[in-house]
Amino acid sequence: MPAKNWGNRPWTIEFHAKPQPLPRAVDFAVVGGGFTGLAASAWLKRLAPENSVALLEAGHFGDGASGHTGGMALAESAVGDLPGLGDVLSGYTKILRQLNVNSELQLPGVYELGRSKPLPHSPIRWKDSGELCAVKEVPGGTINPGKVVSGLAAAADRLGVQLFENAGVESFDAGEPLRLHVARSTLLAKKALFATNAFGLELTGWTQRAEACFTIAVATKEISDSARNAMGLGEGKPFYTVDLPYLWGRLLGKQIIFGSGLVHFAGWHEMHALDIAQGEAAELFARLESRIRSLHPALCEIEFTHRWGGPICITRDWRPVFELHPKSPHAVVLGGFSGHGVAQSVYLGAWSAEVLLGKRGLPSWK
Numbered sequence: 001m002p003a004k005n006w007g008n009r010p011w012t013i014e015f016h017a018k019p020q021p022l023p024r025a026v027d028f029a030v031v032g033g034g035f036t037g038l039a040a041s042a043w044l045k046r047l048a049p050e051n052s053v054a055l056l057e058a059g060h061f062g063d064g065a066s067g068h069t070g071g072m073a074l075a076e077s078a079v080g081d082l083p084g085l086g087d088v089l090s091g092y093t094k095i096l097r098q099l100n101v102n103s104e105l106q107l108p109g110v111y112e113l114g115r116s117k118p119l120p121h122s123p124i125r126w127k128d129s130g131e132l133c134a135v136k137e138v139p140g141g142t143i144n145p146g147k148v149v150s151g152l153a154a155a156a157d158r159l160g161v162q163l164f165e166n167a168g169v170e171s172f173d174a175g176e177p178l179r180l181h182v183a184r185s186t187l188l189a190k191k192a193l194f195a196t197n198a199f200g201l202e203l204t205g206w207t208q209r210a211e212a213c214f215t216i217a218v219a220t221k222e223i224s225d226s227a228r229n230a231m232g233l234g235e236g237k238p239f240y241t242v243d244l245p246y247l248w249g250r251l252l253g254k255q256i257i258f259g260s261g262l263v264h265f266a267g268w269h270e271m272h273a274l275d276i277a278q279g280e281a282a283e284l285f286a287r288l289e290s291r292i293r294s295l296h297p298a299l300c301e302i303e304f305t306h307r308w309g310g311p312i313c314i315t316r317d318w319r320p321v322f323e324l325h326p327k328s329p330h331a332v333v334l335g336g337f338s339g340h341g342v343a344q345s346v347y348l349g350a351w352s353a354e355v356l357l358g359k360r361g362l363p364s365w366k
């Protein structure tokens with residue numbers, strides 16, 4: 001299989017697990033080292049330090065969506081509020097604070113952009129299949145994804161989670177205890193969380209419930225303050241469109257990140273071989289870059305320093321999946337945030353730890 005090339009991201013993930021042998025048994029196993037799994041494992045240890053917790057990541061922390069995300073922290077879910085969901089952004093802020101994660105979280109609000117009914121004071125007026133303007137302002141903001149992945153992993157490590165990279169779970173047997181098969185070893189666990197998102201859909205039983213797609217982003221060269229102000233981005237508010245064609249973006253220092261577009265697959269395994277320099281992904285980048293250059297005169301000759309993409313797990317009804325594993329009452333599955341997971345992953349990751357500890361129930365969002 002050709003090696004994957006998902007491009008270069010404008011941040012780095014500093015934290016790596018120290019190599020150590022897999023234990024024979026733990027109280028809790030967490031599978032997947034993205035925002036969800038990292039937050040859940042750290043929260044488990046924070047609430048119940050007497051329990052042993054192992055986090056198993058197939059590659060490196062942040063290898064999935066979390067390390068490749070756009071990093072817009074949004075309220076609610078992809079379908080809005082859900083029964084009992086609570087305040088995602090304030091929960092997210094508290095969890096990051098309690099885990100001492102330096103996230104560079106800023107919550108100035110987010111502009112929803114559209115091609116009709118602009119806000120009277122819309123600072124944004126761009127050319128993009130009509131005039132694209134701010135039509136509404138909603139709560140939210142941005143994080144630095146590299147810092148959040150690294151900070152959550154460091155918090156988990158500090159709290160005593162046993163962290164494993166290059167430890168992909170190939171299959172598991174439901175029973176008491178659960179048996180997780182990792183390369184040539186088997187880890188026994190009383191309870192487990194599967195936070196594998198767009199990968200391993202057979203492992204979570206999501207083959208009929210979710211689609212694994214690939215979505216892309218680019219970062220511009222640094223732009224001047226005057227150009228940024230002329231574009232209407234002086235307030236530092238990220239944005240996304242509420243009509244089509246879709247476009248989202250945010251500032252990262254003096255750079256602007258934009259993203260749009262999906263590559264579909266016959267099966268999630270194909271994503272491992274995707275090369276952003278070839279085929280459909282390369283065409284998406286060419287279209288996105290030409291579109292950005294036409295948005296505003298300040299961007300007409302802009303160059304791009306970073307091009308990357310990552311997986312996105314879109315569920316049939318666009319709601320997150322947060323429930324018991326179909327094969328075991330001792331395992332929980334959580335993910336499928338449908339492109340809206342930056343804040344939800346951590347917020348619900350902490351909630352899932354409380355479920356595994358018997359301190360809280362699961363929601364009912366089917």
Ligand SMILES: Cc1cc2nc3c(=O)[nH]c(=O)nc-3n(C[C@H](O)[C@H](O)[C@H](O)COP(=O)(O)OP(=O)(O)OC[C@H]3O[C@@H](n4cnc5c(N)ncnc54)[C@H](O)[C@@H]3O)c2cc1C
Nearest residue numbers: 032034035036058064065066069070072169310340341342
């Ligand atoms: C380009 C892009 C832009 C995005 N922009 C935004 C945004 O601005 N705002 C927003 O809210 N959301 C956004 N998202 C979505 C958001 O990033 C995700 O919802 C979130 O990161 C999901 O986190 P996660 O931990 O559930 O999944 P992931 O980060 O995908 O983590 C899953 C982990 O599980 C590991 N794994 C898989 N299988 C196994 C196995 N068998 N054994 C062990 N480990 C395994 C993977 O290697 C991976 O590290 C974006 C996504 C992309 C790709």
